[in-house]
Amino acid sequence: MAHFHIKKKKGRPYLYVREIARVNGKPKVISQTYIGSPDRVASLVKGQSQEITTLKAEEFGALWLAQQADKDFDLCSMIDEIIPPADREKGPSIGEYFLYCVWNRMIETVSKNKLSDWYKRTAIQHIRPVDLNELSCKRYWDKWDRVDEKTLNTIISKFFRRLWQVEKPSSDCLLFDTTNYYTFMGSQTLSKIACRGKNKEGRHNLRQIGLGLLVARDTRLPLFYSIYPGNIHDSKHFESIMEEMFRVACDLNNTKERLTIVIDKGMNSEGNYTWIDEHSRVHFITTYSTYFAQELAATPLDRFEIADTARNRRLIDEERREECQLAYRTKKEYWGKERSVIITYNPRTARKKSYTFESKLDTIRQELLAMRTKVKEGAAHWKKAEDVQARYIRLCQRLHMAPDLFTLNFETSANGLNMSFRKDPYIVKQKKLMFGKNIIITDNTDWATKDIIEASLDRWQVEDRFRLSKNEDLVGVQPIRHWTDSKIKCHLFTCVAAMAYLRRIELKLKSAGIERTAENVMDDMKHLHSILTLPKGARKPTRRLETPSKTQAEVLSAFGHHINEGGVLQPVT
Known part of the structure; x- marks a missing residue:
């Protein structure tokens, strides 16, 4: 329950709003918000300010959702049964240290050094009260030291x-x-x-x-x-x-x-x-x-047929049959036994790889033409066949291409070293036959x-x-x-x-007909706040939840809750 609290500093009164809850069975101040000088307090109480004054806003929705996910597990009790508190141990239990870390990693990951500051921005004290000063990296080190x-x-x-x-x-x-x-x-x-x-x-x-x-x-x-x-x-x-x-x-x-x-x-x-x-x-x-089954991967496409997969059926309905995945099934011995082997072919992947392959082939050809010119001119460091061959291999390695796609020939004459090259059409064809192929065993x-x-x-x-x-x-x-x-x-x-x-x-959420990713849901629910307000003319502050957006309300409903007109979270009856 929130209440006003007056502190005197150097004889002058200052007003705070305090909230108290039981932490480890003992009453403890879980929230303290500074309101202001006596003049400002008087204006608030007399209603000379706006209709509702927001004193404090804390992230609520994502943390509440994390708590709901833990309800069927009760991770804290599960761990505390295995590692009970030591004699005279104070503060959160080992199970709570694990739980508060899991919740943070579900919402907005921070290091253990920043965990306490992060929780101060949230409504943790109204979901599961804890002494935040205990959630330090040193205390995590001490507690987790007991977990062998x-x-x-x-x-x-x-x-x-x-x-x-x-x-x-x-x-x-x-x-x-x-x-x-x-x-x-x-x-x-x-x-x-x-x-x-x-x-x-x-x-x-x-x-x-x-x-x-x-x-x-x-x-x-x-x-x-x-x-x-x-x-x-x-x-x-x-x-x-x-x-x-x-x-x-x-x-x-x-x-x-x-x-x-x-x-x-x-x-x-x-x-x-x-x-x-x-x-x-x-x-x-x-x-x-x-790479280790090139002959199998080069199986001609006329042996393939359209696989009866869900994706292919959808493509056929959309009249995009040319995009369908093809499959060829056979049997072959692998690892000492005969296995079922399926080779699949994806046309889209094959086109992408073929385009990249042709582009790299052209790059190699242009580089070889430049190499041939340097060899013909007798440029420095281009007079030995083995040096030129080594440069070609390094070029292929840089482009992630096999060096056997081109054959380099060298001849020595009175004018010095001569170089020629040719593309191997058979090897190029075999490489292209493998594009878009995948082998399943x-x-x-x-x-x-x-x-x-x-x-x-x-x-x-x-x-x-x-x-x-x-x-x-x-x-x-x-x-x-x-x-x-x-x-x-x-x-x-x-x-x-x-x-x-x-x-x-x-x-x-999926069982409730809501198809959303966890990233999207958590980001949305982080913007549902618990706010401490002082309504116009009221003599004590009250805490309520913001009015949820449509998507936030859907999430709350999927977990059996709703926020009423008074800003109170209630189970759906």
């Missing part, structure tokens, strides 16, 4: 089991992929998981941490994740976690007789598929590099071609989760600001939990 690896794994396992109970994913097809996140951790800082490797953001000079993510195909909800050193190859990491991952997936999805995991070519290795072949419930769909020989293609294409769903994790405003995994492995693992758990909550919000 075994305990964190217990928290993660319990969280995902609860997620499966709440959502009950019905799909028997799961998607797995990996990514990495860079950190500014110094080279001298000890870490087993922050290592230099091929960074997907191009930050190869920085140490990075790898993350593998398993996602349910029907809901895009994360079901399992693993952290690994940034210098480990994807296939090696996949091999190391297969047993654990599939055990977890099979335990969670105990009603399914078989599970299919969709992966990309980075996970391919004979050992991995030998393990899958020996597992009775697990099957796979993967892609295969056309699976042991699901009983699946229809369209089902295999659509499952492979759905890998975008896990890639979409990675894009969200690298969003600067939501989730915001990188840059990782922690510098010990245990704290990094706690940080990554809060990010994955935030991803899960945000996706659940999208699913809840």
Whole structure:
């Protein structure tokens, strides 16, 4: 309840509005707003000011939405059951430290150093009161120091089991992929998981941490994740976690007789598929590099037919048959067994690659003409055939083109070195036949071609989760600001939990007929404020919510609430 409070400084009275709530069972001032001098207070009380005076406005909508996403989980209690408060421990519990971090990563990510200041702009004290001075980076360090690896794994396992109970994913097809996140951790800082490797953001000079993510195909909800050193190859990491991952997936999805995991070519290795072949419930769909199957990828298009996919049916209805994806199915031995192999052809991709390819061929030709002129003129450094050949290879590497597309010939005469070149038409033709082609391999020989293609294409769903994790405003995994492995693992758990909550919000809205992304919804709801006002002639301030916009009202309604004319949030009856 808000009330006026008078402070005297050097004998002069000053008026504040105070709000008190119970924090850890004890009454505490959660908000204090300066009003002004006695003269201004008198004018406010007498109604000489405007109809309604806004004393304070705080972000409410997005934080309330984050609280709704946590209702089915109660993450704080879940963690506190595993790590109960220590003797004489004061302030927020470890579960609350995790919860307040997850909520922040759902709305507007900031570092732990700025977390307290960020929460001061929000209506957190009217949603879940907390002593904001306790939400400091030092206190996070002290609290998370009590979370060892075994305990964190217990928290993660319990969280995902609860997620499966709440959502009950019905799909028997799961998607797995990996990514990495860079950190500014110094080279001298000890870490087993922050290592230099091929960074997907191009930050190869920085140490990075790898993350593998398993996602349910029907809901895009994360079901399992693993952290690994940034210098480990994807296939090696996949091999190391297969047993654990599939055990977890099979335990969670105990009603399914078989599970299919969709992966990309980075996970391919004979050992991995030998393990899958020996597992009775697990099957796979993967892609295969056309570089290692050029003869297969060069299959003539007259053997292809239009795939019966949802996208193709839509294109046919729009009379755009020429844009349809084509497919050719066969069988071939891979990794010691005969597999179903599908080659797909995308006309649009083929046209783009052909245009780029022809442009690069022309660039190489122009450069070769210039090289030939320099050789003919006997220019310095152009008198040895091996030097010219090396320059040509470097040119091809720079353009990411194979050097066998052109053949260079050199002859030595009385006038010096002569050079000629010719394009190899057969190799050029074979390269063009591969454009727009993609190879899919699976042991699901009983699946229809369209089902295999659509499952492979759905890998975008896990890639979409990675894009969200690298969003600067939501989730915001990188840059990782922690510098010990245990704290990094706690940080990554809060990010994955935030991803899960945000996706659940999208699913809840979708079930209400509202197709919106989490980014769009959170940005919209951030502008729904809780305001402290002093109506004209009133003798005490009151708190109310702003009148929601149409889109904000739709979101509130989807979660079973509305804001009445008095600015009070109420359940829909």
